Amino acid sequence: MPEYLHPGVYIEEIERGPKPIEGVPTSTAAFIGETARGPTKPRLVTSYKDYQRWFGGVFGDAKFMPYAVNGFFENGGKRMYVCRVTDDAATPAEAKVGNFIVRAVGPGSWGKRVYFRIMQGTTMKAGANNTLVPVGFRLLLGYFLQQPTEKDLEWFKSPNGSPPPPYFEIFDDLETDPNSPNYWDKRLRDNSALAELVHTAPGNDGPPIGDAKPLATNGDDGAASLDPADFDGQLVPGKRATPQGLTALELDPYREVALVYAPGAPLEVNKKVIDHCEKLRFRFAVVDPDKSVDVTNFQPRSAIADTKYAALYYPWIAISDPQTGARKEVPPGGHVLGVYARTDAERGVFKAPANETLRGVLELTADIDDGKQDTLNPRGINAIRQFPERGIRVWGARTLTSDALWKYVSVRRLFIFLERSIYEGTQWVVFEPNDYRLWARVIDTIRLFLRTQWRLGALFGRTEEEAFFITCDRTTMTQDDILNGRLICEIGIAPVRPAEFVIFRIFQNTAEAQN
Secondary structure (H helix, E strand, O other): OOOOOOOOOOOOOOOOOOOOOOOOOOOOEEEEEOOOOOOOOOEEEOOHHHHHHHHOOOOOOOOOHHHHHHHHHHOOOOOEEEEEOOOOOOOOOEEEEOOEEEEEOOOOHHHHHEEEEEEEOOOEEEOHHHOEEEOOEEEEEEEOOOOOOOOOOHHHHOOOOOOOOOEEEEEEEEEOOOOOOOEHHHHHOOOOOOEEEEEOOOOOOOOOOOOOEEOOEOOOOOOOOOOHHHHHOOOEOOOEOOOOHHHHHOOHHHOOOOEEEOOOOOHHHHHHHHHHHHHHOOOEEEEOOOOOOOOOOOOHHHHOOOOOOEEEEEOOEEEEOOOOOOEEEEOOHHHHHHHHHHHHHHOOOOOOOOOEEOOOEEEEOOOOOHHHHHHHHHHOEEEEEEEOOOEEEEOOOEOOOOOHHHOEHHHHHHHHHHHHHHHHHOHHHOOOOOOHHHHHHHHHHHHHHHHHHHHHOOEOOOOHHHHEEEEOOOOOOOHHHHHOOOOOOEEEEOEOOOOOOOOOOOOOOOOOOOO
16 A cells, blocks of 8 residues: 655556457467578578578478478468477587687587688777787688588688688677677677587687688587487487477477477377477467378378367478479478468458468379368368369368367467467466456456457357357356465357358249239
């Protein structure tokens, strides 16, 4: 309670009435898999160019991450976390120079193709005896797709006069004073896509100047192929010191992720992705079938999972390789998730991401007609079809569940959106006095949010009463609930469902003769 001790006028700000609930993002994706290079810490990218900067480009015949990322952004995606996955025995390449270690930002043999050179900084300052001395040192970093020749390394001697490496970085005027804005750790941490500096001894001495050198120590890839535990990414004592993959996505910095996908991943990995989404409840997965799957006898609910938190799309698609332009067959999930993001932005999460064109697709690896889709649709296999004059379109909007209440992707994702928005927007209620005034305020807060969604078309009903109801009173809470600190609010929602089957009944109307 405020104190009023001296005579005068007191101005007080108080809170009254409902608090607004802001809708959470629904189209932020996380792609998990192998990349050409880069850190294993999930990294937000906003374009394919951004992805190439941090993780490289196309690098293997059966490595589908670059194609999925390109398809996601080409079809309307805006934000994505890339989660690079490596074997637990993989180590980052490094090189020692003076009291510093130059270390690749992520594990793998790619780091051995990173070269560096320490030079004097270009900015000079006054020194002793009227001389000019550099304010700091200059770090040149270059990454090569294959081991460079002497001619390739000429760039490190003359950065302005020689052809550069495929990817390079220049950090000038780095200083060793921690109080300086140009302190080397401030400039390089989370800013370099190639390497980081590690100081191995106390003091403010800089690294010695020298010629171009590779990161020749360590840089192992580990096992030739990844297993589901690598995608899970839990800590391994003595090997993996930081979480990666699905374990890393559970951390607070990545709470906005709403869509999860592992491009071209094997069956066991897809099961882990689905388990991850079911555990966190606010995420939805897209999974790919095997390229050679016999779709006639394929039962995804038995082979993968009977779940309302995932959808499967068939068949694979043929695209133009973003690096060479050659025809390439890839799984469809990355392109489909771009359609998810585009539909969310243009219409809303309540609109089924179907009957939408797939951009950048040349053709399908298998043709699906009405008869074949008659067998696929009831099993939860969403078809991608090519229609004359209408192009290649997503022609299915079902989840993998056998529960009819949750069979549509748009219904499941709408509830994810509403549940998480209410969860995030009502955190202020915790530890408030649990009485009638709080109950009324909670009802008003949620009503305002649901009213907005109803007006946008997310809820079914001609009136608010038909679209939703909110109850938070003595009918939802017993005295025992109140004494034990529980506030229970029941919310009923009528979601809109897609018009999957459009039926026009046409008959011949014969007019009778009039007198």
